[in-house]
Amino acid sequence: VQLQASGGGVVQAGGSLRLSCAASGSGRTTTSGWFRQAPGKEREFVAAVKISGGSTYYGDSVKGRFTISRDNAKNTMYLQMNSLKPEDTAVYYCATGPAITSGVRDQSSYYYWGQGTQVTVSS
Numbered sequence: 001v002q003l004q005a006s007g008g009g010v011v012q013a014g015g016s017l018r019l020s021c022a023a024s025g026s027g028r029t030t031t032s033g034w035f036r037q038a039p040g041k042e043r044e045f046v047a048a049v050k051i052s053g054g055s056t057y058y059g060d061s062v063k064g065r066f067t068i069s070r071d072n073a074k075n076t077m078y079l080q081m082n083s084l085k086p087e088d089t090a091v092y093y094c095a096t097g098p099a100i101t102s103g104v105r106d107q108s109s110y111y112y113w114g115q116g117t118q119v120t121v122s123s
Helices: none
Strands: 002-006 009-012 017-024 031-037 044-050 056-058 066-071 076-081 090-097 117-122
Touching: 002 090, 017 031, 017 090, 017 117, 031 066, 031 076, 044 066, 044 076, 056 066, 076 090
Parallel strands: 009 117
Antiparallel strands: 002 017, 017 076, 031 044, 031 090, 044 056, 066 076, 090 117
């Protein structure tokens, strides 16, 4: 599976961005997700969505502000980010893999990763 992330950019605090992740190819996947990594910090879970059924999961720091969704017909995943804060600044990575529900927040559950897209939120 190849993943192509896009939609990053520079936005002022309080603004919005929508990230996209287009998938091609085939592989063993049940869940797609977004992770992010800020400079000097470890990569952290942002959100995930089950490919079948559409159940969603969110990290505590983005709950209520970010919305993850999928268009299975287009093999594309989205992350709508609202009320952005400077602490949301990071490189955002999309990923997909055979994650079970208990493992959706675990990076090791994802086998395929996109190249990352930079999101910068200015104060």
